[in-house]
Amino acid sequence: MSPVLSISAATKTYKTGHTALHAIDLAVEKGEIFALLGPNGAGKTTLISIICGLVSLTSGRITVAGHDIVTGYRAARGMIGLVPQEISLDIFATVENTVQFSRGLFGKTPAPAYIEQLLRDLSLWEKRGARVNELSGGMKRRVMIAKALSHEPDILFLDEPTAGVDVNLRRDMWDLVRRLRQKGVTVILTTHYLEEAEEMADRVGVIDRGRLVLVEETAALMRKMGKRRLSITMQQKLTEIPPALAAWPLRLEADGERLVYEFDANAPETGMPHLLRELAAAGIDYRDLETGRSSLEDIFVGLVENGV
Amino acid sequence: MSAINLPGIWAIYRAEMARTRRTVLQSVATPVLTTVLYFIVFGTAIGSRMHQVGGVNYGAFIVPGLIMLALLTQGISNASIGIYFPKFTRTIFEVLSAPISGIEVVVAYVGAAATKAVMIGLIILVTATFFVPVRIMHPGWMLAFLVLTALTFSLFGFLIGIWANSFEQLAIVPSLIVTPLTFLGGAFYSIDMLPQPWRTVSLFNPVVYLVSGFRWSFYGVGDVSLAVSLIFVLGFMALCLAVLSWMFRTGYRLKP
Numbered sequence: 001m002s003p004v005l006s007i008s009a010a011t012k013t014y015k016t017g018h019t020a021l022h023a024i025d026l027a028v029e030k031g032e033i034f035a036l037l038g039p040n041g042a043g044k045t046t047l048i049s050i051i052c053g054l055v056s057l058t059s060g061r062i063t064v065a066g067h068d069i070v071t072g073y074r075a076a077r078g079m080i081g082l083v084p085q086e087i088s089l090d091i092f093a094t095v096e097n098t099v100q101f102s103r104g105l106f107g108k109t110p111a112p113a114y115i116e117q118l119l120r121d122l123s124l125w126e127k128r129g130a131r132v133n134e135l136s137g138g139m140k141r142r143v144m145i146a147k148a149l150s151h152e153p154d155i156l157f158l159d160e161p162t163a164g165v166d167v168n169l170r171r172d173m174w175d176l177v178r179r180l181r182q183k184g185v186t187v188i189l190t191t192h193y194l195e196e197a198e199e200m201a202d203r204v205g206v207i208d209r210g211r212l213v214l215v216e217e218t219a220a221l222m223r224k225m226g227k228r229r230l231s232i233t234m235q236q237k238l239t240e241i242p243p244a245l246a247a248w249p250l251r252l253e254a255d256g257e258r259l260v261y262e263f264d265a266n267a268p269e270t271g272m273p274h275l276l277r278e279l280a281a282a283g284i285d286y287r288d289l290e291t292g293r294s295s296l297e298d299i300f301v302g303l304v305e306n307g308v
Numbered sequence: 309m310s311a312i313n314l315p316g317i318w319a320i321y322r323a324e325m326a327r328t329r330r331t332v333l334q335s336v337a338t339p340v341l342t343t344v345l346y347f348i349v350f351g352t353a354i355g356s357r358m359h360q361v362g363g364v365n366y367g368a369f370i371v372p373g374l375i376m377l378a379l380l381t382q383g384i385s386n387a388s389i390g391i392y393f394p395k396f397t398r399t400i401f402e403v404l405s406a407p408i409s410g411i412e413v414v415v416a417y418v419g420a421a422a423t424k425a426v427m428i429g430l431i432i433l434v435t436a437t438f439f440v441p442v443r444i445m446h447p448g449w450m451l452a453f454l455v456l457t458a459l460t461f462s463l464f465g466f467l468i469g470i471w472a473n474s475f476e477q478l479a480i481v482p483s484l485i486v487t488p489l490t491f492l493g494g495a496f497y498s499i500d501m502l503p504q505p506w507r508t509v510s511l512f513n514p515v516v517y518l519v520s521g522f523r524w525s526f527y528g529v530g531d532v533s534l535a536v537s538l539i540f541v542l543g544f545m546a547l548c549l550a551v552l553s554w555m556f557r558t559g560y561r562l563k564p
């Protein structure tokens with residue numbers, strides 16, 4: 001299957017002389033949920049903005065379902081919906097009007113039934129007659145999403161969709177993303193909440209200082225780089241790691257209240273039972289045990305620090 | 309998708325017209341009030357001492373000039389704010405990301421600004437008939453000039469709106485260039501009334517040609533010939549279009 005989004009050697013140098021993207025290569029398949037991760041200023045928004053036509057491409061080539069974003073911009077952009085990082089709305093328009101405006105702008109004839117369903121899905125239907133400036137920030141963000149989906153795009157870009165968003169909206173948003181995926185819509189998102197990428201994305205691309213340093217299936221990445229951790233909450237605070245356990249790669253956390261043991265998630269032997277036996281033998285009492293996986297964030301920090 | 313994004317053009321046009329309706333007081337009441345004031349000051353106070361210009365009652369003589377003044381300032385301000393404001397609030401991102409061409413965007417924004425300017429021009433014309441006897445010898449030409457001028461200066465305003473990086477810059481071209489040119493452009497007098505060398509200097513003022521052609525369509529008299537007036541308007545329009553097409557090709561101040 002040919003990719004729905006294909007980026008080759010995309011480079012962007014701003015007028016300031018700053019090169020925000022260095023020859024990015026990436027292909028995203030139809031129906032995929034792809035997460036772009038990277039620290040502030042990595043170039044995530046720049047890349048999305050170029051694909052959507054907000055920023056010009058310095059060199060390289062980008063196609064959307066085979067349509068070049070420069071020479072075939074009409075066909076390419078018609079397939080794309082964008083929720084930008086910052087909310088910007090015509091504050092005097094009503095919710096319904098601004099969503100209808102977006103649909104028209106993208107060349108589509110009115111579809112009242114579709115718009116009604118969309119507004120209902122985003123809990124905006126009750127507010128359809130309200131002016132945008134009467135809405136809360138979270139509601140405005142929902143309006144931004146409704147506008148982006150108003151013309152039934154095949155690809156949806158969400159640039160940091162959950163920044164400053166409450167739990168409800170975040171959950172609604174992920175429900176929406178899952179529903180979209182079922183319909184075959186490709187979703188490309190950027191996020192700083194890295195555990196969300198882990199939860200949502202089929203694949204993850206890590207971008208750092210304008211370079212795509214890694215693209216990997218989320219599951220494979222977790223297998224390859226993932227660590228598991230055991231945290232043991234002590235009965236009494238420790239001031240140092242007990243000498244009897246010096247052979248173990250342990251860490252003290254929370255002021256000595258917690259002992260943390262990290263190990264390879266894929267190792268045949270976890271070492272956990274052994275460690276607990278040794279703890280008991282050393283006469284150290286604990287009151288709680290917790291196991292978990294390291295988050296994508298840990299992996300990411302490792303990647304960037306190692307300068308991959 | 310069709311070759312022309314008609315729903316897109318219509319969406320922008322309608323949104324712009326809705327903005328006009330929201331601000332109906334500034335949009336319509338202000339130019340009407342200004343015009344009435346001009347009639348009181350120029351038509352009544354000055355007109356009572358100066359009865360006729362070129363065989364036309366002075367009050368009636370200034371009507372075409374007043375309408376031109378309104379077309380110019382309204383065309384420029386509507387179109388420049390129309391595009392500057394979304395740039396300022398960043399809602400422009402949506403237009404840039406839409407499958408709509410530069411020409412279509414211009415048609416929508418400039419079309420809306422010109423529509424509003426023409427409406428105001430007509431309102432002023434109607435207002436004027438309450439004060440002075442207005443006669444229109446060539447209604448077809450009158451409408452043609454009205455629409456062409458509104459379009460041309462809306463285009464010019466659109467350019468300014470794209471160029472401007474601040475509200476100060478937005479205001480500077482109309483107030484520093486356009487208003488003086490209009491006042492010195494024969495709106496309130498015939499350039500024959502000026503002594504030399506000012507009469508010759510006036511011929512370098514583009515507004516003279518506009519007002520002259522427009523006044524000709526009313527009273528059959530003008531400072532310059534109809535053809536020269538028309539050539540000027542069309543030439544200025546072509547210049548604005550050329551600059552705009554360059555702006556859209558290079559993404560000037562719209563796309564970093």
Ligand SMILES: Nc1ncnc2c1ncn2[C@@H]1O[C@H](COP(=O)(O)OP(=O)(O)OP(=O)(O)O)[C@@H](O)[C@H]1O
Pocket residue numbers: 014015016018020038039040041042043044045046047085564
């Ligand atoms: N219009 C512009 N002109 C010049 N430089 C810019 C412009 N926009 C962005 N940059 C620079 O390009 C780099 C990448 O910015 P970008 O907004 O793409 O980062 P990001 O990954 O989206 O960051 P964040 O996580 O903070 O949103 C930054 O160094 C930024 O300063």
Ligand SMILES: [Mg+2]
Pocket residue numbers: 044045046085159
């Ligand atoms: Mg960003």
